[in-house]
Amino acid sequence: MAYVVERPKLSFAEKLYFPSILKGLKITLGHIIRLMRGRTKVTMQYPEEKWDASLPAHYRGAPTLVTDEVGRERCVACQLCEFICPPRAITITPEQIPTEDKWAKVEKRPREFKIDMIRCIYCGMCEEVCPEQAIYLRKDYAITGTTREEMVHDKKRLYELGGVREGLVNKWNELK
Amino acid sequence: MDWFLVLSSLIKISGFTFLVILPMVALCSLAERKVSAYIQDRVGPNRVGVPMTIFGAKKDFPLFGLIQPLADGLKFILKEDLTPKHVRKFYFWLAPVLTMVPALLTCAVIPFGSYLNIGGREVKMVIADLNVGPLFTFAIASLGVYGIVLAGWASNSKYPFLGGVRSSSQMISYEIALGLSVVPVLMVFQELNLGMIVEEQDRNGWLLLPLWGEGLSWQRWALLLPMGISFVVFTIAMFAETNRMPFDLPECETELVAGYHTEYSSMKFAMFFLGEYAAMIIGSGLIVTLFLGGWSIPFLPTAELAKTTWWMGLLHMGCFLTKVAAFIFFFMWVRWTLPRFRFDQLMRLGWVFFFELALANVFLTALILMIVKR
Numbered sequence: 001m002a003y004v005v006e007r008p009k010l011s012f013a014e015k016l017y018f019p020s021i022l023k024g025l026k027i028t029l030g031h032i033i034r035l036m037r038g039r040t041k042v043t044m045q046y047p048e049e050k051w052d053a054s055l056p057a058h059y060r061g062a063p064t065l066v067t068d069e070v071g072r073e074r075c076v077a078c079q080l081c082e083f084i085c086p087p088r089a090i091t092i093t094p095e096q097i098p099t100e101d102k103w104a105k106v107e108k109r110p111r112e113f114k115i116d117m118i119r120c121i122y123c124g125m126c127e128e129v130c131p132e133q134a135i136y137l138r139k140d141y142a143i144t145g146t147t148r149e150e151m152v153h154d155k156k157r158l159y160e161l162g163g164v165r166e167g168l169v170n171k172w173n174e175l176k
Numbered sequence: 177m178d179w180f181l182v183l184s185s186l187i188k189i190s191g192f193t194f195l196v197i198l199p200m201v202a203l204c205s206l207a208e209r210k211v212s213a214y215i216q217d218r219v220g221p222n223r224v225g226v227p228m229t230i231f232g233a234k235k236d237f238p239l240f241g242l243i244q245p246l247a248d249g250l251k252f253i254l255k256e257d258l259t260p261k262h263v264r265k266f267y268f269w270l271a272p273v274l275t276m277v278p279a280l281l282t283c284a285v286i287p288f289g290s291y292l293n294i295g296g297r298e299v300k301m302v303i304a305d306l307n308v309g310p311l312f313t314f315a316i317a318s319l320g321v322y323g324i325v326l327a328g329w330a331s332n333s334k335y336p337f338l339g340g341v342r343s344s345s346q347m348i349s350y351e352i353a354l355g356l357s358v359v360p361v362l363m364v365f366q367e368l369n370l371g372m373i374v375e376e377q378d379r380n381g382w383l384l385l386p387l388w389g390e391g392l393s394w395q396r397w398a399l400l401l402p403m404g405i406s407f408v409v410f411t412i413a414m415f416a417e418t419n420r421m422p423f424d425l426p427e428c429e430t431e432l433v434a435g436y437h438t439e440y441s442s443m444k445f446a447m448f449f450l451g452e453y454a455a456m457i458i459g460s461g462l463i464v465t466l467f468l469g470g471w472s473i474p475f476l477p478t479a480e481l482a483k484t485t486w487w488m489g490l491l492h493m494g495c496f497l498t499k500v501a502a503f504i505f506f507f508m509w510v511r512w513t514l515p516r517f518r519f520d521q522l523m524r525l526g527w528v529f530f531f532e533l534a535l536a537n538v539f540l541t542a543l544i545l546m547i548v549k550r
Contacts, residue, residue, distance in 0.1 A: 021514065028513040032214040040217050 055139050060124045062140040063115055064162030065155065066133075072103055073159070074134030077110040081126035081135055089119035090126060113155040117143045136162060184299050189284075192303060196497070197283055201453040202245035204504060209244075211508040255442035260331075263439060267330035272440065272447035275323030278316045279454035285309040286461045287371040288496050289471050290378075290482040292489035298482075301471075301493065302371050309370035310358055313462055314351070317417065320455060321347040324419075324426055324436045327448070331439040339435030342519065343426035346416055349526030350423075354413035356534035357406045360541035361466055364399060374470030378479045382469035383407075389477060395548040402541040407467045409534050414459040416526070419452060421511030425519060460503035464496065468503075471496035 013019045034040050044051065067073050077094035095111035097104050126135045138161060145151040153161070206221065213220025224247045225239035259268065289301030306312050321343055328340015361383065365373050380389035383403050386396040416423040427435035437448045464470060471492035472479070482488040517525065 024513045025509060028215045028509060031217060032211070032509075035214045035217060042217065042219050045219070 052139070059139050059141075060122050060137040062117065062122075062138055062143050062153075062161060063120065063124075063126055063135055063158075064138045064140075065113060065158040066136055066162040066165035067159060069164065069166040071164075072106075073109060074132050074165075075110050075113065076106055076132050076134070077108045078131065080129045080131065084125050084129045086123060086125065087119040087121050089116045089121075090114070091116075110155060113158060115153045115158065117145075117151045117153055118148065133165075136165065138162065180297065184294070185303065188299075188301070188303050192283060192288060193280055196288070197280065197454055197457060198450075200457055201450055202249065204453045204457065205248060205449070206241065206244045207504070208508050208511075210241075211505065212512045215509075215512040249446070252443055252446040257442040257444065260333075260439055262332045264330040264332065267326045268439075269444075271323050271327035271330055272444045272451070273323070274326060275320055275451035276447045276454065277451075278319040278323070279451045279458060281316045282313045282458045283454075283461070285312050285370055286458065286465055287374050287470055288461070289489055289493035290375075290479050293482070293484060293486045300371060301489065305369070305371055307369045309368060309373075310362065310462075310466070311368065313458075314355055317455065317458070318347065318351055320451065323448075323451065327440070328426075328436040331436070333439060335432045335434075336436050336438045339426040339432050339438070342432075343419070343436060346423060346425055346522060346526075349523055350413045350416035350530075353409055353526060353530035353534045354417060356531070356538060357409035357413060358466065359534075359538050360402050360406045361410075363538075363541055363545060364403070370465050370470075374465055374472060375479050377469040378472035379477050382472070382474070383467045385469070385474065388475050398544055398548055399541070402537050402544060403467070405533060405537045405540075407463075409530050409537070410466070411463060413530065414463060415507070415510070416522075418455040418459050418507075420456065420507055422514040422517055423522060424516060425522060430516075456504065456507055457500065460500045460507065461496075464499045464503055468499055470499075 031040070035042070065073065065075055077092055079092050079094065082088075082090045082092050091112075091114045092110050093112040094108055097106055097109050103109075122137065124137050127137050140161060143151070210220040212218075221241040221244045223236075223238060224241050224244040226237040226243065228234075228236050259265065284303040285306050287300075287302040291298040292301055293299075304312075324343040325340045328336045328338070328343065331337065362368060364383070365376055367373050367376065377383060381387050381392070381396065384400070384407060386392065386400070390396065415421075419426055425435075426432075427437070429435075432438070437445055440448065473491070473495050478488055478492070482492055
């Protein structure tokens, strides 16, 4: 069935167009005045103000490596994170732990562990897949550098950022 | 030869153009961004200041972003000046100049102050004291559209072309209303010299605020209705003339990329920008001069005082600039409030409403003047 949409009947004031213009002008002036009196919430002024304090616990920042409470590097170079990494940002060079080493029974450790922060998409899959809970996404978000080389985090830098994390994995702990 | 006249004219020309209009254009671009930001609940540019960190200091000196226009200008100068292969070079280069020069030329007849007493001689604070002020302004200001049309045609690509065509059709539909709406005003003043018009308003009340002198008579109040109509039509036509927001169809970012200046870059684009803002300042100046008493201070007829003292002339200039600044704010306020008109709506508005309204207004004013003057 044909359906006819009635055109709205405009009153004289509406046809005149000016009242609605004035109404609009009043609204925008209200916005100006409210902002000038400081009643409007505006954007955070980033470098001066930062939101670090109010970051949620589950925030996914830069991926880092952690050591456990006795100073052992948790990573056993299983390379699961390297294989799951969607943008292939992680490159691990494994090596055998020498027999005279205190942690010889762990057998493997990364000789080099590189995360290309230009590639990293902060998805957190490396953290999820890690059986040793060695890789964690920390709250650093301002990863900057002036060269591409600088943007590749090597093992030293990753441990620096990650620090120590206690608990959870105890299978290599001799005391337990 | 009267060296005093030549020297004072030179100072007036260079001072008014380079020390008032051009810095005002620069500040307008900052104000535009600030006003738009405030209307949209943003902060706007607030960073650019004195870069103290370059000189080894710990912190920059932000100055509320007041240096922003300088940074913008520097950016324009440093940008690559691109001339596409497919353009008509001569007209392509001519167009930006043709936009800016008329806009700056029209400032010659705007009285930006009353008199300035310099060493016992009174100097009229207007560059060219013409007896055909408004006509001169219209004649020169409408040349500005050639710049836009030429830019559109010379660019030899579709969006600038559409912008140019739109601009010309917009101009012919608004120029008539603009010219006709000012006729009643000139009938009331019986004067075409803008300086004299302002002095008349100084003595007997502004055209829209007849509250002192002879303005308190019922005759002037009877004229308030046609003058109000004139003011509204003139202001709206001025919006169209300067390509400001509700009528910025030649530019029209959402439909035409950037309209007539799509193919322009660096300083050539900046010239369009400059011309547009200069036109806006001069337009505000003209409206203020005709309807809002120019440099006159409300309730205080002080033109005679300015001839003998030096400070009153300066005060008048300040008064004029304040009014112009307030009107520029109005321009921006409207820009960030109203959406753009559709093209047929614009033509309808120009040809069907404002043209007739302005024409009827001429006769209405004549009728009232006939009754009143008897």
